[in-house]
Amino acid sequence: MAGRAAEPPADVTLRRWAREQARLKASVVAEDTEEWQKDSGLTGLERVGGVDLSYIKGDDTRACASLVVLSYPALEVLYEDCRMVAVSAPYVPGFLAFREVPFLVEAVQRLQQEEPKLKPQVLLVDGNGLLHPRGFGVACHLGVLTDLPCVGVAKNLLQVDGLVRDELHKEQVHSLQREGDTFPLRGASGGVLGMVLRSYNNSSKPLYISVGHRVCLETAVRLVKSCCRYRIPEPIRQADIRSREYIRKQLCSPLEVISSGPESRKKEAELDD
DNA sequence: GCGACAG
C-alpha cells in the first residue's frame, strides 16, 4: 500500500509552476477587505479556519487533509473535515502549494456546499504567504483560489530575498522576550515581507507570519496572536492534531495492519518492478 | 561547486 516516492519534477514543470504562480499573484490583495478587520478588537469575527496535511511515514502518496473551523474568540471547534487524499506532487521548496492546495480547495468547497453557515471568515495556513521566493506562497495560493482571506503561518524561516538564519537573526529572535513580541522581516529589496512573532511564553521558537490574501500584515499578526493558546495558533493546531489522529486510526485498522505487513509488502515490491 | 530549502 505504500506508494513510491513522487518523481522530482522536471525543469519544465517547475517553470510551468512558476508561471502559474506569477499569473495568480496578480490577484492577491495584500490589504484588509473585511469589516471585522478594521477594528483592533476584531469585532465581528466569529469563525476562523485552519488547514493542514499530515503524511504517513513511509508513504509518499497518501495523506490526510483537514479543515477545521473554530469559533472566535472562544476557539471552540465548530466543524471538522478529515479526508484521506492521494498526493501526487512531490514537496519542492517554493512550490508547496502544488502538493497541498488542491485538497484544501476541495475541503473548502465541501464546506461551502454542506455547511455554508460555518464558512470561515479567514483561514490560517501552514506555510508562507508573501514571504516566498516569488512572493506567492501557499497562503496566497489558497486565498486566491478560494477567495477567502488567508494568513501564512510558518514554523521555520524560508530564506528569501536576502533573509538568512544567521547570528543576527538568532539575536533578534532571542530579543523576543514575552509572547506578543515581534520584529519585521525586511527583504533586501526593501519591503516588509513578514513578521516574526513570539506566540507563547513557554516557547522561544517563534512563528513567521505573512500576508496570504485579503488581509494586511498588521491584522494578520493581531489575529494570530489572539488565536494562540500554545505556540501554534489553535485553528492550525486542531487541524494538525485531528489529521494525525485520523491517520493513526487508519494505520491501526485490522485491514491496514494486514495489507501493510511484511508479506504483502514483498508482493507489492514484485508488482512494482 | 556548495549550501540552503515553508510542509
Next chain:
DNA sequence: ATCTTGTCGC
C-alpha cells in the same frame, strides 16, 4: 512532513 516516551524544568 516523519522517526519518538518519558522526563526535567518553569
